[in-house]
């Protein structure tokens with residue numbers, strides 16, 4: 551299926567005026583579809599399965615910035631560590647340690663976001679504020695020892711609902727958590743929130759990065 555070029559150009563202009571980074575979520579989409587967007591100059595792409603990502607990465611230009619946005623198992627980190635640009639979905643210290651270990655092996659520093667649970671659904675992964683506090687807390691010397699990862703901010707997904715007031719409240723909450731941690735952690739500068747259905751609300755609440763799939767590539771099967 552051809553990509554929605556016009557929608558993409560409008561999104562790019564609109565988000566650009568707000569200094570918001572657009573990550574094109576290309577999960578389930580083919581290499582030619584991704585290449586079509588790449589040829590328009592786009593470089594940030596998001597995937598949520600390690601195998602699919604590794605496969606696509608090997609077949610597409612090297613200057614693509616790949617974002618991992620799905621649930622990542624520790625034993626899968628090794629495969630993506632050589633090239634991943636930003637792991638947006640870190641939800642345990644164990645995973646962060648493994649990313650650090652694999653980054654070190656590849657002589658690089660990997661940027662990460664911590665995924666925060668803001669939606670009502672049980673199915674969505676992520677840390678709650680207490681867990682985040684524990685992980686980022688100043689007494690957690692462990693974090694400082696991880697020299698091959700940089701925690702640059704937070705990611706969150708709002709509830710899947712038509713109730714936009716609820717979505718807005720969830721994003722507002724995530725922004726407040728982000729601001730709180732940003733005061734203490736100078737590396738914090740990315741707040742990834744907003745998808746096809748709710749990105750404008752997210753931008754209104756202070757998002758600096760949105761992850762948009764279906765609006766650009768069309769509905770997934």
Ligand SMILES: *Cc1c(COP(=O)(O)O)cnc(C)c1O
Pocket residue numbers: 575577598619620707744745746747761762763764765
């Ligand atoms: C699939 C996905 C998106 C994009 O969803 P769309 O509704 O297609 O824009 C964004 N973020 C995450 C974490 C996803 O899994």
